[in-house]
Amino acid sequence: MNTETRYGWVSRLIHWLMALGVIAMLGLGAYIVRMEVGFSNLWLFGVHKSIGMMLFALIILRLIWHRISAPPAPMPAEAAWQDSAARIAHRSFYVLLVLIPIFGYIGSAASGLDVLLFERWKVPSVVPVSEAWEDGAFLVHSILTKLLAALVLIHIAAAIKRRDGTLRRMLLGSAEARVA
Template sequence: MRTSQDYGSAAKLFHWATVALLAAQFTVGWLMPDIKRGMQPERLMNLHLSIGLLILTLMTARGAWRLAHGAPPPEASLPAWQRIASQLVHGALYLLVFAMTISGWLFASMRGWKIMIFGTVPVPPLVVQSSPLGHAVGEWHAPMSWVLLGVVGLHVAAALAHYFIFRDRVLQRMLPRFGG
């Protein structure tokens, strides 16, 4: 039984590692060259595929950990609509991150690319080259990245509103605590 109102250190570590990897992933995604017919992934694209699959691994471990351990009860001061809204946003974040990684993996597989995580771990394709399914779902990867960014923006705005406007402890629940 959890007694503290804060997230535990494992949940915090998962949360902030995801934030750091997503920041890197968006940066690389925007910097890498546009895809042309017949091209093979170059350095930045390989980095994007590797970080993306690392995010998929991390989110799978995080989701499993969350299902096994649950989350601390919501801040006592929160009205019902904020509890429901935060659960919906958190659920959407999990789903969108998974959807981003799977659609990217389908896109790369459909192109017939050989995926090697950081040049060492080979990853099998999800579909055969030129697969219509890979094409259809892969097309959604770039537009969906904006949806994810929008929901993250909403999530961060809510965290800041709790800190500066509502002045409750919602943000502090997820911040690292140094020195006990």
């Protein structure tokens, strides 16, 4: 469980799984939109969709978990604007991580092709088969993804720059080394 000063292992595990997944997906997404598609690499679309759905599940799990076990408050920054910026960035992460897979799913489902989880389980389609929906959803998906990529870079830079134990707290749970 989280405490007022510590991240519990569940929050940290979800955070780092999502970090790995998001960075991998940004790279994979950038690659598949540029590659020459053929039989040998068509499976990458399936991987992209499957990981995207898993990341969506993780962000929902994270939101639920933080309702059950509230995370510690952000560590105070050197300037008030930095606190505000960090708060906006964190909220933006949640919004983007919810919306990006939703719009990816809408675009995929609107194409008329089955959306499969790990090439096995069909995800029900709840949108009409429509090129307008498909094009619109993928456009939003693409724009939001670029915003997310920028946010990830800012987040990593800020985490490295801050020397107040913020990064350590997300890595090990506590901002301070345990005193034996």
